[in-house]
Amino acid sequence: MSKLFQATTMIGMKLANRFVRSATWEGLAADDGTCTPELKARYVELAKGGVGLIITSHTYVRRDGMGSPRQLGLSDDTFIPGLREMTDAIHRHNGRVAVELSHAGILSNPKVTGLTPVVLSKVDGYAGSEGRVMTAEDIQAMIEAFAQAARRAKEAGFDAIQIHGAHGFLINQFLSPAFNKRTDAYGGVIANRTAAVLEILAKMKSYVGNDFPILIKMNSEDLMDGGLTVDESLQAARMLQAAGIGAIELSGGTVVTGDHCRKDIDSEDQEAYWRKAAKAFKEKLTVPVILVGGIRSLPLAEKLYEEGYADYFSMSRPFIREPGLVARWAAGDRRKATCLSDNLCRGPLMAGGGIYCVVEKQQEQKG
Numbered sequence: 001m002s003k004l005f006q007a008t009t010m011i012g013m014k015l016a017n018r019f020v021r022s023a024t025w026e027g028l029a030a031d032d033g034t035c036t037p038e039l040k041a042r043y044v045e046l047a048k049g050g051v052g053l054i055i056t057s058h059t060y061v062r063r064d065g066m067g068s069p070r071q072l073g074l075s076d077d078t079f080i081p082g083l084r085e086m087t088d089a090i091h092r093h094n095g096r097v098a099v100e101l102s103h104a105g106i107l108s109n110p111k112v113t114g115l116t117p118v119v120l121s122k123v124d125g126y127a128g129s130e131g132r133v134m135t136a137e138d139i140q141a142m143i144e145a146f147a148q149a150a151r152r153a154k155e156a157g158f159d160a161i162q163i164h165g166a167h168g169f170l171i172n173q174f175l176s177p178a179f180n181k182r183t184d185a186y187g188g189v190i191a192n193r194t195a196a197v198l199e200i201l202a203k204m205k206s207y208v209g210n211d212f213p214i215l216i217k218m219n220s221e222d223l224m225d226g227g228l229t230v231d232e233s234l235q236a237a238r239m240l241q242a243a244g245i246g247a248i249e250l251s252g253g254t255v256v257t258g259d260h261c262r263k264d265i266d267s268e269d270q271e272a273y274w275r276k277a278a279k280a281f282k283e284k285l286t287v288p289v290i291l292v293g294g295i296r297s298l299p300l301a302e303k304l305y306e307e308g309y310a311d312y313f314s315m316s317r318p319f320i321r322e323p324g325l326v327a328r329w330a331a332g333d334r335r336k337a338t339c340l341s342d343n344l345c346r347g348p349l350m351a352g353g354g355i356y357c358v359v360e361k362q363q364e365q366k367g
Helices: 037-048 078-091 136-156 170-175 188-209 230-242 275-284 298-306 317-321 326-329 346-350 360-367
Strands: 008-010 014-015 019-021 052-060 099-102 160-165 216-220 246-251 289-292 312-315
Touching: 008 346, 014 289, 037 052, 037 078, 052 160, 078 099, 078 136, 099 136, 136 160, 136 188, 160 170, 160 188, 160 346, 170 188, 170 216, 188 230, 216 230, 230 275, 230 317, 275 289, 298 312, 312 317
Parallel strands: 019 052, 019 312, 052 099, 099 160, 160 216, 216 246, 246 289, 289 312
Antiparallel strands: 008 014
């Protein structure tokens, strides 16, 4: 059997295989951020489909940090019961689930929240660019918000927490010189730009304990003028490792530029487009590296694992079309994922109807 299908332990979590469902905004939460039966059913489908670790969509820690309508929330204790029902349902099918905690910062959408955004620095051209610049006291309040959400996540039965530090959202904004123009202790050199993330990690641990799994999703590079580079990202990762981060999911690009989610992936050389950075991270780190970005072929994932590029492999769009993809591969059907990487699934999502594979639905209707 392929080593990718052997059971592993990640940060104390027993996982059935080395496949991860990367955080995916489904647009299926209620307007107030609570978990709906439809959203719970999506996660159960992934558990039944054999995904080793399911990571939820980005989940806001404060309402002013919503970046999307119908986004999952964990900003107060009222969210806990619905999420407990969801985690219990996943566990009944032997699944494991982490919640991705997020604040959109300058990408917060005041049309969705009805609130004035808080921003790290003034940078023109973004949804929340007219928001209020955070003071040092505001940053401490934000750190507490992330930590309180972590406490709620543990109470809600999640197996792990992932800090969303990628794709232009607030934690990425701290790390990235393209967004972080501060001149205080949280701006300037990479050690300063990493400080708030380290404080969030420490505060989370004070609430959930040192043994509770905390991961981070972070950019290998921003691919924008003046953005985070691989070298500085790796420096931040080493600081996070020293502070006790459990694993790093490595991505890149931002929702602003669209580089984080590439289209028309039709050959293995176009897949795993952050692989070069992942190899650099693997060579310098001891914590598990999870590689995301355009993975479609089982043989390629096996090769990348054997050659030391990553420990785990994370996918998003393939599971929209095929929630049972991992089970299919495990059963011996090694054909590549049927996802066409056309991004048509974003159409119904942006229209408010929740995400689904448009091509698959069209084929079902024809059938």
